[in-house]
Amino acid sequence: MSSFLLSFVYPPPPSVFVTAMSAISFASLANTGAAEVRGQHLNYSKFWNAVTSTRSNAGSRRLPSREGMLLLYAPALVAALASFAIPGAVVGERARWLSAALSIHFFKRVMEVLFIHQYSGHMLLGSALPISFSYFISTATMIYAQYLTQPMSEPASDLKYIGVALFFLGLAGNFYHHYLLSKLRKQGEKEYKIPRGGLFDLVVCPHYLFEILGFFGVSLISQTVYAFSFTFGTMFYLIGRSYATRKWYLSKFDQFPKHVKALIPYVF
Template sequence: MVMSSMSIISTLIFPPPPSIFMTAMSVISFTSLANAGISEIRGKHMQYSKFWNFNNPQNFAPKLEKQQEVVTLSGRAGMLIAYTPAFVAAFTSLLSFSHHDVRSLLLSSALTLHFLKRILEVQFVHKYSGGMGVDTAVPICLSYLLSTGSMIYGQYLSSQVLGFPEPAIDLKSAGIVLFVIGISGNLYHHYLLSKMRSKPGEEKEYKIPKGGLFELVICPHYLFEITTFLGVSFISQTLYAFSFTAGTALYLAGRSYATRNWYRSKFKDHFPYTFKALIPYVF
């Protein structure tokens, strides 16, 4: 059974390159993101969006006790810090690498487009319900930067340096389709969220999201985010890409579960308890 599973996997991904760095990054990316998802479920949230300042110890410390200063950014500035270095890394790879194979070109293009979309959303779509601490923005920035660099480097090693043969089952076309569906669905549901947010100068007011897949789950934008990275993994077909995507899925599952609980606490009499967190009718 184990040998059969390994045989199936070997037809879907490149062999793992003999690189201590890539092996370590595969393990670190998966475990750190999965642990972050578990922390979200347990109530220890990454402090941005509606969970801004949720776990800040200053909220609970005695007033007379000397408190540690937390450097705070606006939500927009924090997200730009989080996304811009990864975009620069992906765009640089797109311009500077000699892409001898279509797969490497598609991967760099997809990652560049993904983070460009995020930056444009930060500037023109998102409306922010809270700030972001530097101690949150910097880890998110490093996570995206390292994962982007590792994904591109792992592809470069497998395809161009080591010259591994292509996986027996080519998933590039399916990856492009998933990527387009994911990035489009994520943008659409971010747009729906932005239309609900209070305008500048108005009193902040939360509402239960409506429209699109918001009629079935509370975090469809996370579902499409996972779809986007699944598409990237299909384009890449490397162990690292799938490890990062699996970790991202677990983190966003935890975040969506916490988000549903947050809405339930805010709208006790109006929140539809049949709503799922992430996947319609399932979770």
């Protein structure tokens, strides 16, 4: 079994840090997904804003949502771009594709925050900082794990070009559905509406589906244990998030179509 897996993945590097981060990333993300199912939402979601009283957070500093979202993504973008400036950090085609994919991913997120997304709430600084650090350390660790593969032989099955194609498919699908979400509300409107168009007619969170595909693309580019651990953790988190999102829409809209699934058309 191990020899079969090693035909697709680099051997785990002799790094206690990367090994620990592989376990921590998967466990923390999967646990956060389970928390979403239980109704314990991250402190920047519309679900959390709807159920949290202002009194309980009166002593916490609030950021406008746009500034808060920039704080989430900008440090990870800097980490990905900085890898190209560090001598010896990005060596070989696979490493260049990985750093490029992570740079493109977070650049897209920053551009969406600035020019695409619509906002109607706020974010607590105390919540934004740990999420921002999580994105930053995950990005840096993925690049470092790839750096540690330099003396190793390539996996028998080279999946990086399949990964590149899957990454751009996920990127395009995620952006398109974010764009559709941004057009739901006219200027000045704050109420939530049922998304329409694209795969929204089949699932409530197609943007999450494409984000998962994009991260699987990144994993196939990297083919490291850490990349797959992070991706599977992200997948479980977004499964929980999509479940919570569908439940929220069902509770808010009597006319929400029951045939629309959470994440996977016709299945879940």
